[in-house]
Amino acid sequence: MVDLHQEFQNSRFFHEARIDRRSADALIGLAAGITADNSINQQEAEFLKGWIETNLNHLADPVVNIVYRRLADMLSDNKLDAEEAAELLAILKQFTGLQLSSAIPFQAPSTLPLNQPPPTLEWSSRAFIFTGVMAFGPRKDCEALVTERGGLIAPGVNKKVNFLVVGSIGNEQWLHSSYGTKIKKAVELRENGSPIAIISEDHWQQAIFG
Known part of the structure; x- marks a missing residue:
């Protein structure tokens, strides 16, 4: 047949x-x-x-x-x-996800898929992409902070992306059955030698505001 x-x-x-x-x-x-x-x-x-x-x-x-x-x-x-x-x-x-509590609405994402130690962020001509809900505010505002510093916003996760920023509000995306395709794709690229770094919003904010 x-x-x-x-x-x-x-x-x-x-x-x-x-x-x-x-x-x-x-x-x-x-x-x-x-x-x-x-x-x-x-x-x-x-x-x-x-x-x-x-x-x-x-x-x-x-x-x-x-x-x-x-x-x-x-x-x-x-x-x-x-x-x-x-x-x-x-x-x-x-x-x-046992460290997450439904009584606490604001939780940092699990560190498991994040780069350890967190990398130093560079801005000029570096491609960023965001996933999840950002504590800082709307994603367009986060993207504006990147472009103001000479960075680029990527349309999707690919080999040219330098940093995937994972939002910190109640974010359990990386857990199986719910973690987003952006995180999964970024992990796969990183495992295959691409220079993409997966970072938390906290690390991203610290790089911007000190």
């Missing part, structure tokens, strides 16, 4: 994407359960690593990929020491 309109192919990709989404959502649930007691041990870390390898073995999601690589690095010597356990606990809490 010839699939002239690629209906079977498109359907397969659709179902794969839906399965990936469910698996990643399940990973968030597992991470939340593991970190519920504010501690993580060797057995829990090994279980989580094995679960990711079994259920997300292709690691197509860049944020899940970051979590997995850090987890694999910690267990590369078959021992999770106290310092690694504390770091892993913080990473998984960031991943699940």
